[in-house]
Amino acid sequence: MTENASGMWTLTWRRFRRSKLAVIALVYVGFVSILAIAAPMIARSSKSLIPYGPNDVDVAHRLHPPDAQHRFGTDELGRDVLARMIHGARVSLTVGLLATAMSLIVGSFFGAIAGYYGGAADWIVSRLIEIVLCFPLLFMALAIVAFFGPSVWTVMIALGLTTWTNEARFVRGEFLRIREMEFAYAARASGARDSRIIFRHLLPNAFAPVLVSASFGVAYAILTESALSFLGLGVPLPTATWGSILASAKDFIEYAWWLVVFPGVAIFLTVAAFNIIGDRFRDALDPRSD
Amino acid sequence: MLTYVVRRLLYGVLTFFGITIAIFVLVHSVPGDPISFYTGMHGAQSLSQVVLAEIRHEHHLDESLIRQYGWWLRGVMTLDFGHSFIDHRLVTERIAERLPNTLILNVVAFLIAALIGVPLGMWSAARSGQTIERASAVTTFLLYSLPSFWVALLLMELFAVRLNVLPLFGMTSDEYLELNVMMKLADRARHLILPVLTLAYTQLAVFARFSKSAVTEVIRQDYITAARAKGVTSRAALWHHAFRNALIPLITLFGLTLPYLISGSVIVEQIFQWDGVGRLYLEAILTRDYPTVLGLSMATAVATLIASLIADLLYAAADPRIRLEAQ
Secondary structure, eight states: OOOHHHHHHHHHHHHHTTOOHHHHHHHHEEEEEEHHHHHHSSSSSSSSSOOOOOTOGGGTTTTOOOOOSHHHHSSTTTTBBBHHHHHHHHHHHHHHHHHHHHHHHHHHHHHHHHHHHHHHHHHHHHHOOOOOHOOOOOHHHHHHHHHOOSSHHHHHHHHHHHHHHHHHHHHHHHHHHHHTTTHHHHHHHOOOOOOIIIIIIIIIHHHHHHHHHHHHHEEEEEEEEHHHTTTTTEEESSOOHHHHHHHHHHHHHTOOOHHHHHHHHHHHHHHEEEEHHHHHHHHOOOOOGG | OOOHHHHHHHHHHHHHEEEEEEEHHHHTTTSTTTHHHHHHOOOSTOOHHHHHHHHHHHHTSOOOOOHHHHHHHHHHTTOOOOTTTTOOOOOHHHHHHHHHHHHHHHHHHHHHHHHHHHHEEEEEETTTTTTHHHHHHHHHHHHHOHHHHHHHHHHHIIIIIISSSOOOOSSSSGGGSOOOOHHHHHHHHHHHHHHHHHHHHHHHHHHHHHHHHHHHHHHTTTHHHHHHOOOOOHIIIIIIIIIIHHHEEEEEEHHHHHHHHHHHHHHHHHOOOOOOOHHHHHHHTTOHHHHHHHEEEEEEEEHHHHHHHHHHHHHHHOOHHHHHOOO
């Protein structure tokens, strides 16, 4: 099993690597991740690489255009936009990854039950998904965040709880396909319990396609998190997020183009990178693409 | 067909009750006393015990959860969502007066997106493998990754601030009332352009991607190969055989578009200060105007339910395999 699986991953990687765009996207995501992890060291104080913390105020230079001192300019309070964006990367990536992890867990759970047991379980899960899909995603996310108080955690939970239906449908479809395969019969014949068959045999085999949908999921979560911040219901101030920088950009659109351009480019590139990785990964998993 | 219709309608009724339960559960899982739902921003602390008990009784909060759900359901059925905390007007009235503004924005955006996106997707599917097709695939992909609020800001920066040819935001100009009929229409149209563009581009990307994959799927089918084998030109095979059948899955997509349009409306209406239901929802959320939040959530969920029901029935009417499979 392990040998076989590593063979599949090597093949997939080889196909994935063929797309230059995908490799660039992967390198970019790596770069942003490093920035996010190292943010407290890179942008902390006058002695760090970027000589400002995210909340350091330079009163003399409010709404100052980019120059040698403030590479990306300053906002209305005189805070360094570059420093805030580097710290904002932490929020975007953390929320994006954790929200997707959550939607993967919830989605896999319901999808696995529906796909494995079929019948009544499948029927109930299908109805549940139908109900969730009736609500506009942003409506639900806004309501959950507002009612339970804005924080990194509620934003994450709100996103996880509203986006799991995709993953559930994915896992369900995969399970319907692989539960009829020989190795599943073999596991059942050897007397394995249901939970063991689901977790040890079926889930690992459904993992790769689910990972594809997770990559799109991260892109979507980052996009929605920044939209929530932009609307003033994301991670609360003064925490720097890409969306909240854009929110203040809105009020100064006539004077400060740099507030509009830089955080927007950051969101766009990051979302696009995860979308591209998901797309090329999906193609790479498909043996027909050889 | 009849069995299918009956079954689909029954599921619809079930989903409707599911929606009412979902909203009820959300409201009752909010931390703190549910009374804050009815006292609004004033907070429960500032009121005396007697008044609180009265409010509790008035809103049936002193009854069992089952009975409370019954009252909520009754309100939903009679379209009674109570009065707004903000201006004490009926929630249904507030929604009804904002609805036309949202409709005009979304209908125009939807038409533009569908009329450009669908042919674009079909065209690029027919050019599968060529450079131009791959370029358009990457383009729709990038469009898809653009945050709409950022696009809105860029459009404002470009057309309203730099070029100064379109209004920055709002639905009409300050001097609107003094204009004649034609000028009024032109003024409204000018205000529509930027919000419609913002709403349309993501939808356009979605439609293009979806119709492209629908056509690609159909082209692989045996009956297309058969048509080509009997001597039909590739152009005729596409037009007469592939495109028609590829249009059927689009019905489902159109049915599912509503919640995305509404989500998009919240952002676009807020940025462009457009007085529609999306903005109303955000205002209600920010001011904790719970009756309005509940009424709007319920209304949009039911609208989505009805749209997907209609789409499913149309799909079954267009594609006999669906209704036969269901029997």
